[in-house]
Amino acid sequence: MAINNKKSDNNKNTNFDDKKFKYIIYYAIIVTLVVFLINDYFVNTEVKHIKYPQFISMVEKNEIKEVQFGTDRIVFTTKEGTEFEKKTLYTGKFQDSETKLKEDLDKRGIPYDKPLPKPISPLKSFIINWILPFFMFMALGRFLFGRLDKKMGSGVMSFGKNTAKIYAESETGVTFLDVAGQEEAKESLVEIVDFLHNPKKYAEIGAKLPKGALLVGPPGTGKTLLAKAVAGEAKVPFFSISGSGFVEMFVGMGAARVRDLFNQAQEKAPCIIFIDEIDAIGKSRDGAIGGNDEREQTLNQLLAEMDGFDSSKGVVILAATNRPEVLDKALLRPGRFDRRVIVDRPDLKGREDILKVHAKGVKISDTVDLNAVAKSTPGAVGADLANIINEAALRAVKNSRTEVIQEDLSEAVEVIIAGKEKKDRILSPKEKRAVAFHEVGHALVAALLHNTDPVHKITIVPRTMGALGYTMQLPSEEKYLITKEEMFDQICVMLGGRAAEEVEFNSMSTGASNDIEKATSTARSMVTIYGMTERFDMMGLESVSNRYLDGRPVRNCSAETESAIDEETLSIIKDAHKKAIDILTENRELLTKIAETLLEKETIMGDEFMKIVKGEDND
Template structure:
């Protein structure tokens, strides 16, 4: 949708005008009204004029000599030098001695130049600035506040080429809910006929990058009405009351352009819960109070719809969420498998893509990705195709771009030593082999020992065959065993451990703790929640809600769980040591193997290997 911009000069423009006026007073106006100008010369010039008898009047003071030319049209001054015969020479040259060479300006001139003229100029300039600000801000306090009470909402006018629901994929439920708002803006009569009133507001809730702002623009595009967009942080001002003034101005503009849509992004910046805590933000609370008042006061029948977006719904004030203000809460979650496929196709429409691209395979590899990340994946694939001098995107480009988003770019300048490369090979094959030898474990998709910019020296990618929404206890335990497989391989083959398992340890511990504290998968604690999750859309921070004694017992259970799965992984690798050596050697030589290659080697008929050590690699 096309944004409407009102041209306006910045405040620095008016400050420059004031500066120019002051400079003109000092360097142009004042010299015109001044009745004299004194020019400073050196003493030799003074002596030359005496010798040529060009001195008219002279006044000798203790620290300077002031004199005029013969016509007394110019006034000069110079320093004093010890000269006992100076007076005689001046007398002989015909100079007249006078103490009133410099005449004071008249009191009227002083009053005119020093007070009246500056006042007239500044009053006139103030009137000009007030008119300009009034014309842009609607007059009143807006002109006095130099725009601090003016909302900075971006206005998008009606546009047939704007964003539509067809441009938003993967959020079918959200589009279905919001389409009713569009229908009301188009045909309000059929709703009024039955007595229904339009919802005043809808709150879009979801993780970052899922398309909340895009959905809001799509609603405006489908309804073909003006769209006001502003961020919650733009209401926050240094002076108390300015944020409330911006809210009033925003709703005033919206009522004038009704029917329209007002979108407030990141509304949690001003909509957080109020309370009597010490150090509260009076400005933010006043802004929130004004927003609540405006939402209650405006006439919904005019067709003004308020949309807001946040990824911290738990922090919002209950008064803001009640029916009559935000009547609907629209979840905008991470897309499922089909949603990811649709999003990839939407973004691929703008690109030149090969005919053999399998969007299903790419979407499965990008499990858990948001719409913004999927758009980035397609763009990265296009950039890779250009780097390789190709005219279209291939399947390999998309698969590599998934890895770039997940693990970063390949670090081509980082060369591992042979020993480190061998350790990483066994570590990654340890993960893959433990995963493959367990039931109900995701298939191995790719194994690589090429370092990435994320800091990973290698990784094993597992991809589910289909969409997975629930995980059983056995699946979680298998996942912990898979995470410990890398360290287990190091212990089994090299009889020592490295720092390479730090991320594995962190994930295994976190998963084991969640099984006990949140999922109720421990017989001793049963179905008792020991941990609460906050900010579920921003990383899911957790906090314990049990006694210190219980926390100690939980820590013990977590250690036992991880230790059991670690022993299980060790046993699997011992039972399949021949395949461990064979696969590690293959990975060491090729650096990257696909899941298909991995399974072919694993399922091949076992041949007796010659007795060897890892040094032979």
């Protein structure tokens, strides 16, 4: 069952009711005005104007029955048998002649008086005092609420309506062919798609459709893309809403929207509901002081609805989060979210496949090696790789090329990692020399140790992200485990920049701040998380929180133990620092030679650097 460019029936009915209500208001106002004008016309047609001389003539002929003096006119009625028999007439009033006129009227016995206020008909009074104000305020309120609806993004006049969008197959335009680097995740979701297409073969064996699948992974790995791909493959209605869309300023509206969403879904079954960033409403209720807040009501309603619907009808709930550790246990139990699909950072092959997918719409040279780009981007997610392809295409256009070449992709990788070249930042010769020795110190320590990644590039060209230069290392193969020796050598490489400054200049600069931060974090992890010291053995002193975000550690020890951890971390840092200084002191001439070459060329690639280290350079 597919929907082509249509909204839900509920939205249709809401729009139809709004239009119908608006037309009724306009119709009522028009009818009221017409009735008012017609009534006023007939009332006014009963009174006729005549000229003052004619009035005086009628007074002299004694044809007047009664006269009333108004502020600006004289109103009178005529006797029977006259030209204007039993008609109400009026004429203009002249103050100078009023006294004489009254004398003539007294002489002829014609009664006169000041007019009473003109009586208003009951219909006219009712319309003016009740009908018109009512409809005017209704129209004004409708106008103001309509403006407020647009600003708030949801209906003020329909608080309980959900804000979920329904995407049809043609609107998502995404299938599993558009998702690369997540083969295991796709395999878990393919079964759900197949169940929606062929429910009978699963029903025959007694298998039930999973009620929900939770997509978990770091930002940018393609969780939302996978959900859209499931909708594109299943060809069923796809309800998409963010977790924050349930909770708004009105208490109880979140629970009402959850009910409305599931009611719509059951009417459209088979279908898929996708809740992005479900942690906005699904946070754990453990330790909560207040038990009646809006978010908790919404979560309780979501739990009740997930228990209440029949999965055999084909309603599948997909949710995405990068904070699974904060979700409520009741939400994660089997029968609600039966599957947890890990959408993690892609490996080398996955990165290459992702690059191929994003390169389909870009003109790329046949000489481009996407595998080399994938090797140079360890830890990158799908969003990063898409950005790299786009940056490379922009660079090709900037350099007046009709296709992307390898140089564009290499520069794009560096732009993502370190920022663009900052050409207006000119260093003094002294600073430039310090930066050169600092970067060569990193590279040389990395080259002379056994457990480090190969050096790919050394440069002293400043970048927009604050780096005055950088040394890029790329792994020769994909690694999933790191040994103690490798971690210690990594710390030595990080401290190699400061060590080179001390060896060459016997001084220190602020350029090593980021190196010190990373080295301290790595050394602390060796002590507290990985159990790589004799003093604490395999005792877990810290645990990682927000694994898929910043991965900050949480302390699980006393303050006294914390002091001992600092001492052990400092010991590792000192050992690594001393080792880096020893390596560079022993290779002082090589350090100077490479630094002088870097000062001359500003950038040295990995192959050229290794030739100098091995003594194979032209000199």
